[in-house]
Amino acid sequence: MSFELPYNSNRLNVYEGGGLQSSNTIFFGGPILTIDDECPEVEAIAVSDGRIIALGDRQSVFQYHTVRTRLVDLQGCTLMPGFIDPHVHLAWSAFTNYRWINVAPPVVGNRDELKSVVRAAAQRKRESEWVIACGYDPSSHSPDQSSLNASELDAISTQHPIFVLEQSWDVAYVNHKALELAGITRSHLPFSISNYVTDTNGNLTGEIRGATAFAALAKRFPIITFEQKLQDCKDTLRSWTKKGCTTIYDAALGSLWGQEEIRLVLEMASDPSTPMRFRAALIPTDDLPYTAGLKPMQGNDRLCFTGIKFWSDGIGPGVVGAFDQPFMSGIENHRLNYRDDDLVDLMQSWHDAGWQLLVSASSPAAIEQTLRAYECLLAKTARPAHRHRIEHCTLIDESHLLKAKRLGVNISHLIGHVYWGNILREHFAANNHSIVPLASGLGCGVSVSLHSDSPATPVEPLRFLQTAVTRNIRKTGDVLSPAQCISIQQALKTVTINAAYQCFLEDKVGSLKVGKLADLVVLDRNPCTVDPKRIADINVIETYLEGLPLSSNA
Numbered sequence: 001m002s003f004e005l006p007y008n009s010n011r012l013n014v015y016e017g018g019g020l021q022s023s024n025t026i027f028f029g030g031p032i033l034t035i036d037d038e039c040p041e042v043e044a045i046a047v048s049d050g051r052i053i054a055l056g057d058r059q060s061v062f063q064y065h066t067v068r069t070r071l072v073d074l075q076g077c078t079l080m081p082g083f084i085d086p087h088v089h090l091a092w093s094a095f096t097n098y099r100w101i102n103v104a105p106p107v108v109g110n111r112d113e114l115k116s117v118v119r120a121a122a123q124r125k126r127e128s129e130w131v132i133a134c135g136y137d138p139s140s141h142s143p144d145q146s147s148l149n150a151s152e153l154d155a156i157s158t159q160h161p162i163f164v165l166e167q168s169w170d171v172a173y174v175n176h177k178a179l180e181l182a183g184i185t186r187s188h189l190p191f192s193i194s195n196y197v198t199d200t201n202g203n204l205t206g207e208i209r210g211a212t213a214f215a216a217l218a219k220r221f222p223i224i225t226f227e228q229k230l231q232d233c234k235d236t237l238r239s240w241t242k243k244g245c246t247t248i249y250d251a252a253l254g255s256l257w258g259q260e261e262i263r264l265v266l267e268m269a270s271d272p273s274t275p276m277r278f279r280a281a282l283i284p285t286d287d288l289p290y291t292a293g294l295k296p297m298q299g300n301d302r303l304c305f306t307g308i309k310f311w312s313d314g315i316g317p318g319v320v321g322a323f324d325q326p327f328m329s330g331i332e333n334h335r336l337n338y339r340d341d342d343l344v345d346l347m348q349s350w351h352d353a354g355w356q357l358l359v360s361a362s363s364p365a366a367i368e369q370t371l372r373a374y375e376c377l378l379a380k381t382a383r384p385a386h387r388h389r390i391e392h393c394t395l396i397d398e399s400h401l402l403k404a405k406r407l408g409v410n411i412s413h414l415i416g417h418v419y420w421g422n423i424l425r426e427h428f429a430a431n432n433h434s435i436v437p438l439a440s441g442l443g444c445g446v447s448v449s450l451h452s453d454s455p456a457t458p459v460e461p462l463r464f465l466q467t468a469v470t471r472n473i474r475k476t477g478d479v480l481s482p483a484q485c486i487s488i489q490q491a492l493k494t495v496t497i498n499a500a501y502q503c504f505l506e507d508k509v510g511s512l513k514v515g516k517l518a519d520l521v522v523l524d525r526n527p528c529t530v531d532p533k534r535i536a537d538i539n540v541i542e543t544y545l546e547g548l549p550l551s552s553n554a
């Protein structure tokens, strides 16, 4: 799968001032959207040493022109603040981009698509190299079919060992080459017979149950070095920058590689050539933040450890939640991860210590529980500036939104639940009015942002904008709850200034104002004037972090 867009900064006319390396830049010659209600559009903007020093009409901004000023003529392109994705999983995205293959729904929609994705991956590999896929969800990929099996995977390749992991991480499916490499036969089973499914003749079907039973296979997987992980993460960030992103918030740092993930972001954030600003919420497992020596809000403009992540429903990145019916991950009716008291106990010390809390909650039951938990925490320890968040909020109704507003809780939606809404709709036909209700959220005065939850869905801020404005469902083009459509001006805020607020960055980025950091994106068309159904087709021409173009360190 490729989500790449053309990326060609040569389209911008750049006049270097004085032949010297100038730290001053003036942008002009196209619409400049500030995302600042007081002055929504300006003619020119001047940047010095990474910060905005002037903006307004061309004449007033050109007073800042010196012999060392670099002039960027936008030639009709649109300049605006760089996009912020306030909920991604960098390590998971890097890992599933470059090492494993992410076949999770909704992006890979059915069993045939899954097989063709795995086949394409095998064709890119050398003989005998592992092909490892994760995110297979029988309830969504193949609801009416029998389990995947070794013969079906043999049909993809007999030269490559193939390993397909279920979304639940509890069941895996392998081909005969994988069984052979791991030395697993009918007469030699490394674990109990009950871990290995057999057919009526007693032959292994390739289905292995129980994570511990994967060990014999996982030992054969290629080892990924720290340097490879770093490179994969950098490549992933670069691909996101090409979508116009300048800030990301990792919403479960440590959930894949533990403390090594902290080392990775520290390494990247201290490397000037990494074109991204980072915020992160750590997982609380084994007191990771403290064993890593981190305190709340520790960091600087580039990287800051702000939050702690919990899951009220779902079991981690890419898993969708405790919906009213088994959905995607096969999670049962109203299954929550915790009892109320246990969730509050888990969160209280982190709340008291001053961390921002993020709780994933997609189903009404989980959203209600999370709001109850926040109410308890705040009753015990009042913290006016907590900025706690609820993540995904797929099925949130107005009473929840009003309660969130009262408690000062922010909402970050997985907007892909609308774009990929055909799947949700099948499950919630009678209830689709409350799927990601953006207009209701904004109407209640809650801070609303949009996110990808990558690798659950791709980082595509322009797609988020189009979806928020049109609510078109990918497959059918139907409009999901037209009353919940929002204007492009409202939508732009959900991927800039609102997201910045939820990342404690609203005084640094997210809108264009004098004194703010010059994190910018140049688009070949203006999202405010283009046909709303074409917003996702807008091309990113250039991205700037603190005034420096990404293409300068390509």
Ligand SMILES: [Zn+2]
Pocket: 087, 088, 089, 251, 252, 316, 317, 318, 360, 453
């Ligand atoms: Zn997530």
